[in-house]
Amino acid sequence: xxxxxxxxxxxxxxxxxxxxxxxxxxxxxxxxxxxxxxxxxxxxxxxxxxxxxxxxxxxxxxxxxxxxxxxxxxxxxxxxxxxxxxxxxxxxxxxxxxxxxxxxxxxxxxxxxxxxxxxxxxxxxxxxxxxxxxxxxxxxxxxxxxxxxxxxxxxxxxxxxxxxxxxxxxxxxxxxxxxxxxxxxxxxxxxxxxxxxxxxxxxxxxxxxxxxxxxxxxxxxxxxxxxxxxxxxxxxxxxxxxxxxxxxxxxxxxxxxxxxxxxxxxxxxxxxxxxxxxxxxxxxxxxxxxxxxxxxxxxxxxxxxxxxxxxxxxxxxxxxxxxxxxxxxxxxxxxxxxxxxxxxxxxxxxxxxxxxxxxxxxxxxxxxxxxxxxxxxxxxxxxxxx
Numbered sequence: 001x002x003x004x005x006x007x008x009x010x011x012x013x014x015x016x017x018x019x020x021x022x023x024x025x026x027x028x029x030x031x032x033x034x035x036x037x038x039x040x041x042x043x044x045x046x047x048x049x050x051x052x053x054x055x056x057x058x059x060x061x062x063x064x065x066x067x068x069x070x071x072x073x074x075x076x077x078x079x080x081x082x083x084x085x086x087x088x089x090x091x092x093x094x095x096x097x098x099x100x101x102x103x104x105x106x107x108x109x110x111x112x113x114x115x116x117x118x119x120x121x122x123x124x125x126x127x128x129x130x131x132x133x134x135x136x137x138x139x140x141x142x143x144x145x146x147x148x149x150x151x152x153x154x155x156x157x158x159x160x161x162x163x164x165x166x167x168x169x170x171x172x173x174x175x176x177x178x179x180x181x182x183x184x185x186x187x188x189x190x191x192x193x194x195x196x197x198x199x200x201x202x203x204x205x206x207x208x209x210x211x212x213x214x215x216x217x218x219x220x221x222x223x224x225x226x227x228x229x230x231x232x233x234x235x236x237x238x239x240x241x242x243x244x245x246x247x248x249x250x251x252x253x254x255x256x257x258x259x260x261x262x263x264x265x266x267x268x269x270x271x272x273x274x275x276x277x278x279x280x281x282x283x284x285x286x287x288x289x290x291x292x293x294x295x296x297x298x299x300x301x302x303x304x305x306x307x308x309x310x311x312x313x314x315x316x317x318x319x320x321x322x323x324x325x326x327x328x329x330x331x332x333x334x335x336x337x338x339x340x341x342x343x344x345x346x347x348x349x350x351x352x353x354x355x356x357x358x359x360x361x362x363x364x365x366x367x368x369x370x371x372x373x374x375x376x377x378x379x380x381x382x383x384x385x386x
Contacts, residue, residue: 038051049154050150057156074113097257183368212294213285216347218235218249220239231293234262243274250263268368286351294344
C-alpha cells in the first residue's frame with residue numbers, strides 16, 4: 001500500500017518517476033524487519049531519497065486501494081502455500097514459538113487481511129516506523145556527508161517515540177516449546193521435514209560457533225552430487241546411502257532467540273534412515289569433533305560471508321541489519337577473528353548448551369508415516385556412554 005500514492009505523488013507518478021530514471025523501487029518483510037529500497041544511478045540518489053521519504057511519511061492509504069490490495073495479498077498467500085519449503089518453516093516457527101509473536105507467519109492469517117483498514121495501517125506505522133527504530137543506508141556511488149544532509153532535510157515527520165525494538169520484544173518475548181506438527185499428505189511424492197533446536201540470538205556470544213556448526217553439518221542436493229567427497233560427514237552419509245533428495249542445515253537468529261537444525265526432502269521409505277543420520281551427526285557435535293572439520297567449516301563460513309556481499313544491494317542490506325541488531329557494523333577483520341577463535345572444544349561446549357539433551361521442534365509434511373515419532377527424536381539428542 002505504501003507504493004499506491006502519497007499526498008504529493010499518485011501511484012502513477014511514483015512508477016513513472018522511478019522508471020524515467022531507470023531505477024527500481026521495492027520492499028520486503030522478514031519476521032523482524034521491513035526493508036524499503038531504491039536502486040538508481042549515482043546522479044539520481046537525491047531523487048530516490050525524496051521518493052523513499054515521501055512514501056514512508058506521506059502515504060495516503062486510500063480505502064479503495066486497500067480493498068483492491070487485499071485480493072493481491074490473498075493471491076500471494078496462495079502462492080506461498082505452494083512453496084513447500086516456506087510452508088515447512090512457517091509450521092516450524094508456529095510450533096516452536098507457539099503463543100508468541102515469532103510463531104506468526106509474515107503475511108498473517110487470511111481473516112486479518114480481509115478485515116484490515118486504513119486506521120490499522122496508520123496505527124502500525126505510527127507505532128513501528130519511528131526514528132529510533134529506523135536505519136537509512138546508502139551504498140555504492142554515494143557521498144556519506146551528502147546523504148546525511150539530504151536525510152536531515154527529508155525525514156522530518158518521523159515520530160520520535162523512544163520505545164526501542166528490544167523493549168517491544170521484552171514485552172512479548174519468544175519462548176521455545178519442544179513440540180511437533182505433522183501433516184500427512186500422500187498426494188505429495190516426497191516427504192519434507194525440519195528438525196530444530198532452540199538457537200542463539202544475534203547478540204549471543206555463541207552465535208558465531210553455531211554458524212560454524214551449521215557449516216560443519218553442511219548441505220547436499222542430489223542434482224549436484226558429490227556426496228561421498230564432501231567435507232560434511234552428514235552429507236557423506238546422505239550421499240553414499242542415497243537416503244535423501246536434498247538436505248540443508250540452517251541457523252536462524254532473531255532478537256532474543258534462534259533456531260538451529262536440519263531441513264530435508266526424501267522418499268517415504270528413506271525417512272527412518274535419514275532421521276537417524278541427521279540426529280546422529282547433530283548429536284555427535286557434543287562428543288566428537290575434529291580440528292580438521294572445524295578448520296574446514298571456518299574457511300567455508302568465511303568465504304560464504306564474503307561471497308554474499310557481492311554488490312551494492314547485499315552491502316546495504318548487511319549494514320542495515322547489523323545496525324538494527326548490533327547498533328554498529330562489525331568489520332570483517334573482527335568477524336573473522338571471532339570465527340577463527342572457534343575450535344573443537346568450543347564447538348563441543350556450544351553443542352552441549354544447545355543440543356545435548358535439549359527439546360526439539362519438528363515440522364513435517366507429505367507421506368511421513370515412516371518418520372519416527374517425537375520421543376524417538378528426543379531420545380537421540382544425547383548418547384549413552386558408559
